[in-house]
Amino acid sequence: MGVSSVLLFSLSLGILLPDLPHSILTPYSTQIVIASIILFATQFAYIYFFGRSIKSGKNRANSQRVVVTLSDDKIKKIVDEWNPAPLAPPLSLSQQRNFKEVVIQSSTRTHVTVEGKGELINLARSSYLGMIGHPKLQEAAEQALRKYGCGSCGPRGFYGTVDVHMYLENKINQFLGGDETILYSSGFAAVSSTISCFSKVNDILIVDEGVSHAIQIGVTLSRSRVYYFKHNDIEDLERILAETMPKKGDKLVRKFVVVEGLYYNYGDVCPLPQIMALKDKYLFRLILDESHSIGVLGKHGKGVTEHFGIDIKQIELLTGCLSNAFGSVGGFCVADKTLVYYMRLNGSGYVFSASLPPYLSVCSLSAFDILEEDRTLLPSLFKNLSLLYDGLSAIKGLKVTSMKLSPVIHLRVDKSQGREKDEELLERIVEEALNNGVLLTRAKYVDNEKFLPTPSIRVCVSAVLSEKDIQFALKAVRNSAEKVLRSCA
Numbered sequence: 001m002g003v004s005s006v007l008l009f010s011l012s013l014g015i016l017l018p019d020l021p022h023s024i025l026t027p028y029s030t031q032i033v034i035a036s037i038i039l040f041a042t043q044f045a046y047i048y049f050f051g052r053s054i055k056s057g058k059n060r061a062n063s064q065r066v067v068v069t070l071s072d073d074k075i076k077k078i079v080d081e082w083n084p085a086p087l088a089p090p091l092s093l094s095q096q097r098n099f100k101e102v103v104i105q106s107s108t109r110t111h112v113t114v115e116g117k118g119e120l121i122n123l124a125r126s127s128y129l130g131m132i133g134h135p136k137l138q139e140a141a142e143q144a145l146r147k148y149g150c151g152s153c154g155p156r157g158f159y160g161t162v163d164v165h166m167y168l169e170n171k172i173n174q175f176l177g178g179d180e181t182i183l184y185s186s187g188f189a190a191v192s193s194t195i196s197c198f199s200k201v202n203d204i205l206i207v208d209e210g211v212s213h214a215i216q217i218g219v220t221l222s223r224s225r226v227y228y229f230k231h232n233d234i235e236d237l238e239r240i241l242a243e244t245m246p247k248k249g250d251k252l253v254r255k256f257v258v259v260e261g262l263y264y265n266y267g268d269v270c271p272l273p274q275i276m277a278l279k280d281k282y283l284f285r286l287i288l289d290e291s292h293s294i295g296v297l298g299k300h301g302k303g304v305t306e307h308f309g310i311d312i313k314q315i316e317l318l319t320g321c322l323s324n325a326f327g328s329v330g331g332f333c334v335a336d337k338t339l340v341y342y343m344r345l346n347g348s349g350y351v352f353s354a355s356l357p358p359y360l361s362v363c364s365l366s367a368f369d370i371l372e373e374d375r376t377l378l379p380s381l382f383k384n385l386s387l388l389y390d391g392l393s394a395i396k397g398l399k400v401t402s403m404k405l406s407p408v409i410h411l412r413v414d415k416s417q418g419r420e421k422d423e424e425l426l427e428r429i430v431e432e433a434l435n436n437g438v439l440l441t442r443a444k445y446v447d448n449e450k451f452l453p454t455p456s457i458r459v460c461v462s463a464v465l466s467e468k469d470i471q472f473a474l475k476a477v478r479n480s481a482e483k484v485l486r487s488c489a
Contacts (some may be wrong), residue, residue, distance in 0.1 A: 093420060097427060098444045102434070109133040109464050117434055121473050123459050124441040126264075128296050128407045129377050130464030131327025131367045140366040144359035152355040156183075157344070160355035168361045169332070171368050172320075176294075176302055178312050178334035182343050185356040187321030189349030190331025191289050192218030194319050195258065197347045198339075199224045204255040206240050206284070208232065208270070209451040210263045215289060216450050219258070228451070231266065234274045241282040255284040261293030261304030265443070265453045267402025267410045269297070272308045285316040295325025296407055301371050301378055322360075326367035330356045381407060381463035384470060388461055391474035397485040401456070410443065410456040422455040425488060430457060432480035438473045 103115040109130045112122045131137055154160030165183055173181040184190035195218030199205050203224040210231035219226055230236040246252060259270045290303040298306025305312045312318060322330040333343065343350060371377060385407055392411055393400045399414045413422045430440045443458040
């Protein structure tokens with residue numbers, strides 16, 4: 001009833017007011033006055049009709065309010081019975097197993113000293129070129145610390161840019177032959193920020209199931225439409241590409257395919273030539289993460305693009321990490337100048353993170369110089385890789401599932417007894433190898449990993465291991481595996 005009255009009152013004003021003499025109001029001012037009077041009348045009517053009903057409603061609510069008085073004993077009982085929800089859920093069996101820590105007290109290029117175990121051959125870290133502990137890197141780091149101090153204490157855009165950051169960006173760009181390079185303070189942030197910087201809501205991401213956790217985080221942050229294809233399965237990739245082709249009348253969106261050059265979780269290489277062959281047909285851009293292939297694959301260690309003879313400028317976004325082959329910290333993205341400029345303004349991992357500590361930039365610069373100058377590193381790496389690959393393949397009860405050109409070797413149970421039992425068995429082999437002088441690691445994943453790989457021991461090969469080191473390590477791993485498997489028989 002109130003609404004009807006308001007409308008009727010407003011309508012009557014609208015009818016009557018135009019009949020005012022034109023000598024009083026000009027045409028323009030007439031419209032203003034009419035609008036003002038109608039607005040005022042409408043507000044007055046609303047308050048008159050609805051204000052009292054709201055007030056009376058409140059009075060009724062107040063009159064019906066019941067006050068309950070609790071005794072002290074009742075209050076104490078309620079408080080004692082209250083059980084707040086935990087901040088974190090109980091640890092799963094996998095998390096409990098992963099919680100064990102090996103504490104390293106010192107390190108050389110090939111060995112580590114572990115608390116309570118002494119000196120061990122290290123086959124657990126991804127120092128593929130033996131840069132950790134390299135005397136040139138240590139000397140460069142010391143000089144940089146004396147010149148620049150330790151950290152930068154600011155993002156690149158807020159007085160955190162040091163000259164060595166720009167030198168390193170130029171060095172990477174020159175080494176890979178790209179158009180422009182941007183440097184991140186974290187390898188994890190480099191790829192996750194790159195993905196979320198360019199792929200947005202309603203865009204399409206087509207991702208290999210075997211990608212790293214860093215890529216998965218970037219995919220989640222993008223809030224794009226995500227499709228996963230079976231690991232290294234070109235037919236499945238093409239199926240999804242065909243299904244996501246725009247139809248007539250569809251809104252145009254960006255489409256990206258996301259792959260790794262060398263898969264850390266599998267120890268195999270992406271079929272890059274076949275992926276490139278699909279680009280023109282299905283109209284997508286490629287995001288290629290070379291975190292574990294740069295410094296390893298290709299004649300000069302330039303990664304999977306050099307390995308397959310593909311021009312890096314055909315890859316829209318190429319990311320990489322400096323904490324593996326180069327023994328430092330940080331990440332980068334190589335792309336067109338316009339895209340790099342966009343990332344400097346919009347890449348969250350670049351804009352909001354303190355820049356890479358200068359001494360780590362200097363270490364990376366030295367590592368690139370060593371790789372370019374020492375032509376024995378890559379041949380030595382693949383010689384050691386061949387020895388370890390063949391030796392590990394001969395261990396009964398276990399099997400190698402990686403490619404022979406991968407410095408990451410995955411050793412899995414030959415006859416699986418289920419995930420939990422396999423994980424337990426492999427962990428026992430790792431612990432036994434620790435007692436026999438070799439540091440290994442079981443491949444560990446977070447519980448919310450999108451696609452959990454098969455349980456494995458991850459063995460990382462280094463170019464600076466001697467043949468004696470490799471033979472010692474193979475014997476230790478073989479004896480450890482035989483002992484554990486025999487006890488389970």
